Amino acid sequence: MPEGHSVHRLARQFNDVFGGAPLAVSSPQGKFAAGASLIDGLELERAEAHGKQMFLYFSQDRVMRVHLGLYGAWDFGGDSTFTGASSIGAPRRIGEQEVGGADASASPAANAGGRREYTGPPEPQGAVRVRLVSPHGWADLRGPTACEVISPAESAAVRRKLGPDPLNNAPGDAEEFSRRIRKSSTPTALQLMKQDVLAGVGNVYRAEVLFRLGLDPMLPGKSLQPDEAAALWNDIALIMADGVRDGRIITTELADRPSGVGAEVGHGQSRLVRPGSEPAAAVRKRNANKDVPVEEAHYVYKREGLPCRHCGTEVAMKDLGGRKLYWCPGCQAG
DNA sequence: GCCCTATGTTAAA
DNA sequence: TTAACCTAGGGCT
Numbered sequence: 001m002p003e004g005h006s007v008h009r010l011a012r013q014f015n016d017v018f019g020g021a022p023l024a025v026s027s028p029q030g031k032f033a034a035g036a037s038l039i040d041g042l043e044l045e046r047a048e049a050h051g052k053q054m055f056l057y058f059s060q061d062r063v064m065r066v067h068l069g070l071y072g073a074w075d076f077g078g079d080s081t082f083t084g085a086s087s088i089g090a091p092r093r094i095g096e097q098e099v100g101g102a103d104a105s106a107s108p109a110a111n112a113g114g115r116r117e118y119t120g121p122p123e124p125q126g127a128v129r130v131r132l133v134s135p136h137g138w139a140d141l142r143g144p145t146a147c148e149v150i151s152p153a154e155s156a157a158v159r160r161k162l163g164p165d166p167l168n169n170a171p172g173d174a175e176e177f178s179r180r181i182r183k184s185s186t187p188t189a190l191q192l193m194k195q196d197v198l199a200g201v202g203n204v205y206r207a208e209v210l211f212r213l214g215l216d217p218m219l220p221g222k223s224l225q226p227d228e229a230a231a232l233w234n235d236i237a238l239i240m241a242d243g244v245r246d247g248r249i250i251t252t253e254l255a256d257r258p259s260g261v262g263a264e265v266g267h268g269q270s271r272l273v274r275p276g277s278e279p280a281a282a283v284r285k286r287n288a289n290k291d292v293p294v295e296e297a298h299y300v301y302k303r304e305g306l307p308c309r310h311c312g313t314e315v316a317m318k319d320l321g322g323r324k325l326y327w328c329p330g331c332q333a334g
Numbered sequence: 335g336c337c338c339t340a341t342g343t344t345a346a347a
Numbered sequence: 348t349t350a351a352c353c354t355a356g357g358g359c360t
Contacts, residue, residue: 002341002342003341003342005341006341031353052341052342052343067342067343068341068342068353069342069343069352069353069354070340070341070342070343070352070353070354071340071342071352071353071354071355072342072353072354073354073355090340090341090354090355091340091341092340092354092355092356092357126354126355127353127354127355129353142353142354142355143353143354143355144353145342145343145344145352145353146343193342195342195343202341202342203340203341203342204341205341249341301341322348322349323342
């Protein structure tokens with residue numbers, strides 16, 4: 001599943017390739033036929049991400065709200081002016097990254113068998129809920145949890161219910177997050193998944209950030225110190241910004257990768273970082289980590305039974321609220 | 335082919 | 348707390 005970083009990349013891509021353009025909207029699968037007819041032919045004014053939701057603001061006060069859920073994904077294609085990833089959304093294998101990238105200038109179908117002119121979208125493959133077509137390219141959506149056309153007022157209401165998004169990081173957001181997570185005695189690991197506490201974090205980022213800060217996942221939100229809440233916010237913003245840049249979730253520091261591939265994720269240390277103590281230079285010099293081997297990308301997520309990269313203790317896993325929680329009992333003891 | 339899994343959310347019980 | 352839902356891929360028979 002796409003966590004917030006994927007949705008922000010999507011919004012960016014929609015703005016880049018479809019922004020300001022009239023779009024032909026259809027539902028090859030049929031489940032979105034009514035919604036498609038409401039926005040077919042309208043201009044996409046802008047795309048915005050808030051947590052895991054994307055809002056496409058069309059002309060005539062129509063908003064398309066999309067939530068990918070566990071399985072949703074977008075595929076893209078187009079002519080030579082059409083750039084960016086060719087697929088963003090649900091990964092099908094552990095650590096899978098986006099398909100395409102720099103050479104995604106044409107549809108896979110149009111490219112098959114050699115370089116050819118772009119001749120329009122391919123025949124829909126599988127269950128395509130929505131297809132958007134501009135003069136220069138197309139986008140197919142499949143498997144979303146939510147996909148609807150609503151009014152600006154309705155979209156504002158949805159967004160009001162969401163917590164602050166570290167990838168938007170507006171003034172006061174960090175304090176708002178701290179206030180919300182410290183309000184309840186619910187375990188921190190559960191709070192980080194609640195979209196009204198913090199919008200955009202999912203099962204990978206929550207496990208990884210708790211490890212990076214050496215925090216016990218079961219620690220009640222109430223017992224978090226203000227500086228610990230601030231450190232959570234800062235580190236989440238840092239590693240998710242990396243996710244936006246890389247199109248992949250890479251949370252390990254360079255020093256923790258035997259291959260030596262990639263650059264530092266951020267502050268170069270994995271223990272609790274006091275607010276304001278992060279070396280700015282280390283942040284600035286961050287480079288793309290997209291070539292980091294899959295098996296070196298995470299500290300604890302899906303590493304149960306394997307030795308912790310820091311202390312060698314076997315990484316643990318248990319079910320918490322219906323999702324799998326991964327942590328190191330050595331580094332994150334209570 | 336069948337079963338399991340998945341970075342998620344919602345509604346019913 | 349459980350089930351349902353959305354879809355595709357991998358491993359198995």
